[in-house]
Amino acid sequence: EADIYQTPRYLVIGTGKKITLECSQTMGHDKMYWYQQDPGMELHLIHYSYGVNSTEKGDLSSESTVSRIRTEHFPLTLESARPSHTSQYLCATQTEGTGQGLNYGYTFGSGTRLTVV
Amino acid sequence: QKEVEQNSGPLSVPEGAIASLNCTYSDRGSQSFFWYRQYSGKSPELIMSIYSNGDKEDGRFTAQLNKASQYVSLLIRDSQPSDSATYLCAGRIIRGAQKLVFGQGTRLTINP
Numbered sequence: 001e002a003d004i005y006q007t008p009r010y011l012v013i014g015t016g017k018k019i020t021l022e023c024s025q026t027m028g029h030d031k032m033y034w035y036q037q038d039p040g041m042e043l044h045l046i047h048y049s050y051g052v053n054s055t056e057k058g059d060l061s062s063e064s065t066v067s068r069i070r071t072e073h074f075p076l077t078l079e080s081a082r083p084s085h086t087s088q089y090l091c092a093t094q095t096e097g098t099g100q101g102l103n104y105g106y107t108f109g110s111g112t113r114l115t116v117v
Numbered sequence: 118q119k120e121v122e123q124n125s126g127p128l129s130v131p132e133g134a135i136a137s138l139n140c141t142y143s144d145r146g147s148q149s150f151f152w153y154r155q156y157s158g159k160s161p162e163l164i165m166s167i168y169s170n171g172d173k174e175d176g177r178f179t180a181q182l183n184k185a186s187q188y189v190s191l192l193i194r195d196s197q198p199s200d201s202a203t204y205l206c207a208g209r210i211i212r213g214a215q216k217l218v219f220g221q222g223t224r225l226t227i228n229p
Contacts, residue, residue: 031215042221043161043205090160094215104209105151106217108160 003027006091006109013081013116021076021112023091031094032074033106036060036087043090049074081116088113118143121208123220132229136193140206140220143187150189151217152180153205161205165191196227 004025013019025032030051035043035058045058049068063085064078078085092106123140130136140150149168153161167173167180167189179192189208193200203224207217 033216039158040203040224043219045216048216094217104149104215104217105163105166106153106161106207108162111160113158 004091004093004107004109006089006112008112009110010113011115013114015080015082015116017081019078019081019114021089021091021114023074023076023109024072025074025093026072027093027107028071029093029096030071031096032068033092033094034058034064034066034074034076035090035092036062037090038087047076081114083116086114086116119220120144120210120218121206121220123204123206123223125221125223127224127226129226129228130196132196132198132227134196136196136200136225136227138191138193138204138206138223138225140189140191141187142189142208142218144208144210145184145187147187147208147210149209150180150182151207151209152178152189152191153207153219155203155205155222157202193225198227198229201225201227 007022032049034047036046037043044060046062047066049055055066066076088111090111091109095105121142152165154164155161165180167182173180177194181190203222205222206220210218
């Protein structure tokens with residue numbers, strides 16, 4: 001049973017449209033992340049949040065924006081989609097803890113595969 | 118130099134053999150390390166974590182950490198075709214405020 005949900009799973013949209021990719025989690029984790037990944041390529045961090053009203057840009061420059069109004073919800077928005085935005089978008093939460101081991105590991109959602117035509 | 122580096126492969130191993138995946142990291146202060154498996158078109162799933170020097174075993178998987186040499190490895194014994202996937206190494210980099218830094222992934226193919 002998944003504790004982190006991404007919708008939609010697949011999206012095909014025209015150039016210039018505004019889109020929002022949804023990510024929700026039921027674990028109460030403060031830390032959440034958005035990654036972009038092209039097929040067969042590495043993960044690129046595009047946004048992250050350490051809690052409500054906290055958002056930061058990641059390592060890869062992105063034209064997307066994020067918000068964190070509630071702990072469980074971390075949506076990603078593209079104001080004007082372009083073909084260059086075609087990719088898979090992965091949302092993840094990070095396990096909290098004061099110890100080590102599995103603490104601080106990520107749990108990924110199923111991803112949204114976006115195609116901009 | 119990348120903070121976490123993997124040989125991108127592809128790595129091809131016959132069924133039943135041991136697959137060995139390697140990862141090096143640059144920040145000597147790095148703590149926990151994680152191995153994720155990612156099937157084509159799917160999201161990464163956590164399979165092993167390690168934070169102490171030495172070996173950690175879980176079923177057919179063994180993670181190895183050598184902090185002096187700054188490398189992490191994953192051994193898969195009795196490899197099965199279902200182990201064919203991309204394996205991602207990730208480290209918790211202290212100066213990254215607990216974010217995980219991922220390597221580029223190693224594509225593994227198990228040949229029947």
